[in-house]
Amino acid sequence: MLRALGLGAVLYGFWLVLSGHFEPLLMGFGIGSSALVVYLALRMDVVDHEGLPVDLGVRFWLYLPWLMKEVFVSNVRVARIILTPGLPIDPILVKYHASQKTDLGRAIYANSITLTPGTITTWVDEDSLDVHSLTWIDVDGREEDEMDRRVSWVEQGVVG
Amino acid sequence: MTLVIEILSWASIVLGLFFMVVGTIGVLRMPDVFTRMHAAGMTDTMGAGFLILGMCLQAGLSLLAARLVLVYAFLLFTSPISTHALARAALAGDVEPYRKPRGDG
Amino acid sequence: MWTAAAAGILVSMALALVRALLGPTVYDRVLAVNTFGTKTVLLLLVIGFLTGRPDWVDLSLVYALINFIGTIAVLKFFEYGDLGRQRHPEGGTER
Numbered sequence: 336m337l338r339a340l341g342l343g344a345v346l347y348g349f350w351l352v353l354s355g356h357f358e359p360l361l362m363g364f365g366i367g368s369s370a371l372v373v374y375l376a377l378r379m380d381v382v383d384h385e386g387l388p389v390d391l392g393v394r395f396w397l398y399l400p401w402l403m404k405e406v407f408v409s410n411v412r413v414a415r416i417i418l419t420p421g422l423p424i425d426p427i428l429v430k431y432h433a434s435q436k437t438d439l440g441r442a443i444y445a446n447s448i449t450l451t452p453g454t455i456t457t458w459v460d461e462d463s464l465d466v467h468s469l470t471w472i473d474v475d476g477r478e479e480d481e482m483d484r485r486v487s488w489v490e491q492g493v494v495g
Numbered sequence: 496m497t498l499v500i501e502i503l504s505w506a507s508i509v510l511g512l513f514f515m516v517v518g519t520i521g522v523l524r525m526p527d528v529f530t531r532m533h534a535a536g537m538t539d540t541m542g543a544g545f546l547i548l549g550m551c552l553q554a555g556l557s558l559l560a561a562r563l564v565l566v567y568a569f570l571l572f573t574s575p576i577s578t579h580a581l582a583r584a585a586l587a588g589d590v591e592p593y594r595k596p597r598g599d600g
Numbered sequence: 601m602w603t604a605a606a607a608g609i610l611v612s613m614a615l616a617l618v619r620a621l622l623g624p625t626v627y628d629r630v631l632a633v634n635t636f637g638t639k640t641v642l643l644l645l646v647i648g649f650l651t652g653r654p655d656w657v658d659l660s661l662v663y664a665l666i667n668f669i670g671t672i673a674v675l676k677f678f679e680y681g682d683l684g685r686q687r688h689p690e691g692g693t694e695r
Contacts, residue, residue, distance in 0.1 A: 352565060353658065355558045403544075410514060410541040413533055417521035425595045426530050449575035452536040455529065456575075457582040467582065467592065469533045505601065512608040515639065519612040522619050522635060528627045531619070535635045538612075546605075546642050550649060562657045566645065566664060570638065573668040577634055580672055584679045585627040 339382050343373045394489045395443075401485060406451050413452040413469065424469055428457070431464045434483055440490035447482055504552035511545030518542055527593035528585050532578050539574035543567060602650040609643045630674055637667030 346369040351357075354365065376382050416424060431448075435441045445456040445464055458465035514537055521534025547567045554560040613636055620632035641660045648656030 349565075352558060352561045353661075406540050410537055413521070413537055414514065414517045417517055417524060417534060422524060422526075424525070424530060426527075426593055428592060445579070446575040449578050450536070450540060450571070452533050452540065455532055455536075455582050456579055457586055467529050467532075469530060508605055512605060512612075515642075516608065516612045516615075519615040519619075519635065522632065523615055528625060528631060531628065531631055535631055538635050539638050543638060543642055547645070550645060553649065554654075559654045559657065562654075562661070563645065566641065566657065566661050569661065569664050570641070573664065574638070577668060577671045577675075580675045581627060581631055581634070584675045585625070587679050588625075588627065590625055590627060 339373055339377060342376060342382055343369050346372055394491075398485055398489045402447055402450070402482075405447075405482070409451040409453045416469065425471055426467065426469055427471065428465060428467050431466050432483070433459075433462055433464050434487050435490050437490060440486055443489065444483060444486040447486065500552050504549040506549075507545045507552065508549035511542050511547075511549060514538070514545060515542030528590055529582065529592050532582060536574065536578060539570055539578075543570050602646055606643060606646045606650060609639055609646060613639045613643070626678060630671060630678075634667065634671045637663070637671070641667065 347365060350365040350369060351362075354361065356362070356365075373382075416422070433441055433444055435444055441459055441464075445459050448454050448456045448464065448466060453469045455467045456464050457467050518534050518537035521537065522531050525531040525534055544567060547563050551560045551563050554563065616632050616636045616639065620629050620636065623629055641664045644656050644660035644663060648654055648660070
């Protein structure tokens with residue numbers, strides 16, 4: 336029930352940002368449509384941990400700036416590779432160990448890897464990921480180990 | 496103060512355009528579909544990121560800036576998912592990943 | 601200045617179209633169309649600032665949604681040969 340209320344609050348915030356109307360009548364319409372969507376979501380039985388991961392907690396927001404910094408660094412690296420005349424690439428498929436215990440943690444880890452240019456997750460298993468990498472330098476392991484550790488740290492902050 | 500924000504915002508937009516064009520050049524230059532995905536990812540992350548950051552600086556603290564951030568958040572969530580789906584589909588479709596030709600075999 | 605930004609985005613859209621036309625595999629074309637869609641989203645934002653009407657932001661948000669769903673739908677079609685059915689246990693598609 337609390338989760339449904341949370342979903343309603345998130346939907347209503349989304350509605351407010353998109354509409355930009357603050358007249359009482361229109362805000363009432365917004366409440367009505369958010370309530371309708373919450374009702375539909377309850378009937379579809381998607382209001383669960385996966386549908387609304389509010390318990391992801393503060394740690395995820397602490398992880399994001401580090402991820403953006405990492406994305407920027409690897410963007411510069413890939414840009415340099417593209418602009419080098421000889422195109423010095425050496426693509427390879429490697430297997431990474433994933434120490435996360437939940438699906439959510441693995442999903443965050445896999446998407447973080449894909450988000451940083453130079454590495455793409457192609458397959459996700461119980462405790463490992465297949466990663467396609469643009470060069471050997473990207474898979475020396477140090478950065479991914481740190482990302483793995485940080486995602487595990489985010490995961491431990493999840494209450495549910 | 497306004498001038499500083501103006502300069503910062505245009506620098507950010509130019510940087511975004513740079514990453515976007517370089518990413519597209521990468522999509523053209525790379526030898527196979529997997530390596531092209533790396534280049535395409537640049538457009539989705541930093542190209543869009545810096546462009547939208549510049550626009551947010553232009554918009555100031557307003558509902559418009561919140562909507563711009565929403566667009567970027569959406570791009571950040573969907574881009575790795577479609578890249579991952581594309582990589583899986585390409586592997587399932589028997590596309591052989593490009594390997595660097597080696598002299599010693 | 602906004603015109604210059606729009607021109608820059610249009611140039612990279614043209615480059616992406618070249619990749620979509622060259623192929624060679626269908627996945628290259630899907631990838632090119634996907635980046636083309638991302639650029640369309642950004643172009644819509646720039647047009648919003650160019651014309652001074654911020655309503656374009658909503659259009660670009662919707663376009664981002666459609667672009668994502670379209671890419672996934674096309675990929676699912678090429679992976680399974682079907683949009684609704686699951687892959688058969690022995691491989692191949694259920695008919």
